[in-house]
Amino acid sequence: MRLSDKALSISPSLTLDITAKANRMKKSGINVIGFGAGEPDFDTPDYIKEAAISAIREGYTKYTPTSGILELKEAIVQKLKRDNNLSYDVSQIVVSNGAKQAIFNTLCAILNQGDEVIIPSPYWLSYPEMVKLAGGIPVFIDTAESNNFKITAAQLEEAISDKTKAIIINSPNNPTGAVYNEDELKNIASLAVKYNIYVISDEIYEKLIYSGKHVSIASFNEGIKNLTIIINGMSKAYSMTGWRIGYSVSNPEIAKLINNIQSHTTSNPNTIAQYASVAALNQGDETIKAMVVEFKRRRDYMLQRINKIDGLKAITPDGAFYIIINISNFIGTEIYGTKINGSIDFANFLLEKAKVAVIPCLPFGNDNYIRVSYATSMSNIEEGFNRIENLLTNF
Numbered sequence: 001m002r003l004s005d006k007a008l009s010i011s012p013s014l015t016l017d018i019t020a021k022a023n024r025m026k027k028s029g030i031n032v033i034g035f036g037a038g039e040p041d042f043d044t045p046d047y048i049k050e051a052a053i054s055a056i057r058e059g060y061t062k063y064t065p066t067s068g069i070l071e072l073k074e075a076i077v078q079k080l081k082r083d084n085n086l087s088y089d090v091s092q093i094v095v096s097n098g099a100k101q102a103i104f105n106t107l108c109a110i111l112n113q114g115d116e117v118i119i120p121s122p123y124w125l126s127y128p129e130m131v132k133l134a135g136g137i138p139v140f141i142d143t144a145e146s147n148n149f150k151i152t153a154a155q156l157e158e159a160i161s162d163k164t165k166a167i168i169i170n171s172p173n174n175p176t177g178a179v180y181n182e183d184e185l186k187n188i189a190s191l192a193v194k195y196n197i198y199v200i201s202d203e204i205y206e207k208l209i210y211s212g213k214h215v216s217i218a219s220f221n222e223g224i225k226n227l228t229i230i231i232n233g234m235s236k237a238y239s240m241t242g243w244r245i246g247y248s249v250s251n252p253e254i255a256k257l258i259n260n261i262q263s264h265t266t267s268n269p270n271t272i273a274q275y276a277s278v279a280a281l282n283q284g285d286e287t288i289k290a291m292v293v294e295f296k297r298r299r300d301y302m303l304q305r306i307n308k309i310d311g312l313k314a315i316t317p318d319g320a321f322y323i324i325i326n327i328s329n330f331i332g333t334e335i336y337g338t339k340i341n342g343s344i345d346f347a348n349f350l351l352e353k354a355k356v357a358v359i360p361c362l363p364f365g366n367d368n369y370i371r372v373s374y375a376t377s378m379s380n381i382e383e384g385f386n387r388i389e390n391l392l393t394n395f
């Protein structure tokens, strides 16, 4: 019987094979150094765990309103005022099962069949698949390393067609770590207003910035605020990836549709995690600041190691916890008898020969790169790059 065309159009995760292989190697006792992590290696802070334990003890273990408890939506409204200079009403917030669900809900709320969504490349690998599932067509803009992996206004204007419904801006970016500055965002905002297209602004890495500062594109004027759907969440800033709390912030009309979609698909996100998130947001950013200091230290060390290795190069990412490494020098070559046709071959080669797991960037839209994450200990970074350096300099 014919299965869903939509589901069949979704790419299987190309990173899954290599992750599974690394796990099999680890299980068989091989000491594999993993640079694949998409989550902070720090534990969730204790005060957040305590809030969850109290919520259970106090009996907050039942359904909540679909869009989340009022206390959490109020804490998010305050956060938006405090950090982003933005005023919203609680009715404009929908709390979801992670930022991922918030993005998918948003796409379902705004897209009609055949609508185009512009995605700067490299991109977080779930965006195009979610766009397709929601009936849309992803349209990619290739960013240049020489422009720090950011789109230009001219590129954006050229990509806009009469079918364009939205653009996804992810700053700080996964996988490139790129952070758009205020002027760059203002240019994008002007075009969005001029052509009346939505901006899905994925700000999940907002707190992880090492130079410059985060600006929300929604904050410039009422016109762009009305067109922007901000996506954010607890996962990366508070080391809460497993708690599954994210949210969307939008105009009331879109918020209502997102709420309807979520009410018929998953209902409210986990009640206990919602109470924990209130504590996280209301406590201040001290634990985040300590995490940022440590991430920056690791980023700087990793960059210096990468750029010392012949054939590899990486530019300095301003945010998130990833570095993408340009491996184009190796593509088309043979190393120790292994032909390197692209990032997947290169990642497999590092795994087999150096026992180091990295993420190939083909599924992120650019086969000339691999992604390494510094959400792992300094000693792992040292050991991993000793191995890579040995392998790539002695052949």
Ligand code: PLP
Residues within 6 Å of the ligand: 038, 097, 098, 099, 100, 101, 124, 170, 173, 174, 202, 204, 233, 234, 235, 241, 244, 245, 246
């Ligand atoms: N957006 C980006 C760019 C991400 O990298 C991720 C997770 O890796 C998410 C959203 C999803 O985050 P969450 O855990 O809140 O679903």
